[in-house]
Amino acid sequence: MKIKLHPSDQQLTLFAQGQAAPGESLIISAHVDMCPVCQKRMANVEMALAEQVLTEQSPLPDRQMQDMLAQILATPQASTTPAEVHYLELDGKHFALPRSLQRYASKINGWSHMVGKLWQARVDLGIHGRADFIYMEKGGSVPEHTHRGHELTLVLDGEFSDGKGHYDTGDFICCDGQHTHSPRTDADEGCLVFSVLDQPLHFTSGLARLLNPFSHLFFK
Amino acid sequence: MLVGIELNKYQAQGDVTNEMVACLHTVAAKRCQASFARLFHYFAPRLRAYALKQMGNDALAMELVQETLTNVWQKAHLFDASKGAPSTWIFTIARNIRFDMLRKQQHRKEDICADDLWPVLCEQTADLAQPELDEQVTLEQVGQLFEALPDKQKQVIEAIYIQGKSQQEVADALGIPLGTVKSRTRLALQRLKEMLSDED
Structure with a gap:
């Protein structure tokens, strides 16, 4: 089992600089937690950035230096405690989450059962757009849709397909207005994903088109 | 001749890195003030150049420098030389603090903090919930x-x-x-x- 889909170099660099949008940063961070390849990529990007950024100097006046040093030395050594492990619960199932998403397991506003065999739990991140955990039971699917903005999806557990490709645990998927897809899963254990959206989805086929006027309620 | 100069430069860089690694270890083990002062004098002007560009205001820049170096003093035991150079570690601390400072300063309401995104200052423990x-x-x-x-x-x-x-x-x-x-x-x-x- 190997992760095939990763954030691009540009996405990773912006993330490493702290310049990516907060929701995007969070989902990239969760991917990095799951992906040894991207952990190495991150380490390399950060090393290059550090070299670039910490070469130039802007000296401080001596007195200011002395004052600051004295103030720092007067602070006590901090003790840090390891974080507790939280699980995401749905219907008696427990899902382990990547480190970066741990804190949000307890912050969901409950699961709601959507059409088909879909479950959705919104995570209130206070970001522009929205973030959700979405669980598809075996045989579950999301009606065919495209995107007005960007949809970033990270497979947390299980696998799914969307007519374009097959995605496995750890895969990081970017979709925009050029992608029309209808995700579904046939895996016995279903599929749990984390998704970050900056604009509502746009449903493109059959009866699901009727959802469009309400798409601000459904996945937005 | 040029080659010689280049080599010297790289060697000098490597020496500085080794020295900074040793300083961080002594700060972690013995809270050695002299070692910290060495780190401080090397990194403060560099962090200030970064901070001035990022914060665009001298007072905030100084806050970023001080906050970063305070973390270095307090959490030197979290530095792991097998993962990267001291300058990389210190840059990532500054990047994290900048992120949280800007969030506060711009009154953004996101509930996402730097510790979630980049586990630079988290105690490293094996995560049982997450086997590779x-x-x-x-x-x-x-x-x-x-x-x-x-x-x-x-x-x-x-x-x-x-x-x-x-x-x-x-x-x-x-x-x-x-x-x-x-x-x-x-x-x-x-x-x-x-x-x-x-x-x-």
Whole structure:
């Protein structure tokens, strides 16, 4: 089992600089937690950035230096405690989450059962757009849709397909207005994903088109 | 001639890196003020150049510099030389603090903080909830191979990976330096990895 889909170099660099949008940063961070390849990529990007950024100097006046040093030395050594492990619960199932998403397991506003065999739990991140955990039971699917903005999806557990490709645990998927897809899963254990959206989805086929006027309620 | 100059430059850079690694270790182990002063004088002007560009205001820039170096002083034990150079570690601390400062300053309402995004200042513990994907199938094998480790390595691995202790806690409990815990962990993991690939 190997992760095939990763954030691009540009996405990773912006993330490493702290310049990516907060929701995007969070989902990239969760991917990095799951992906040894991207952990190495991150380490390399950060090393290059550090070299670039910490070469130039802007000296401080001596007195200011002395004052600051004295103030720092007067602070006590901090003790840090390891974080507790939280699980995401749905219907008696427990899902382990990547480190970066741990804190949000307890912050969901409950699961709601959507059409088909879909479950959705919104995570209130206070970001522009929205973030959700979405669980598809075996045989579950999301009606065919495209995107007005960007949809970033990270497979947390299980696998799914969307007519374009097959995605496995750890895969990081970017979709925009050029992608029309209808995700579904046939895996016995279903599929749990984390998704970050900056604009509502746009449903493109059959009866699901009727959802469009309400798409601000459904996945937005 | 030019080649000689280049070599000298790289060598000098390597020397500085080694010196900074040694300083961080002495700060972590003994809270050595002289070592910290050396780190401080080297990094403060560099961090200030970065901070001025990022914050665009001298007072905020100074706050960023001070906050970053305070973390270096307080959390030097979290620096892990096997993961990267001191300058990389210190840059990532500054990047994290900048992120949280800007969030506060711009009154943004996101509930996402730098510690979630970049675990630079988190105590590193083995995450039992998250076995590496490639290794899930071989958990049982690992159990057997674990038994084959030397006692000292087994002790450290058991405390960290099975009891979920931090490296610092293990060092305290066994009364050995943090660096020893780190190197034993590294050696043990390396050994497990070798044994696993031998089996394939």
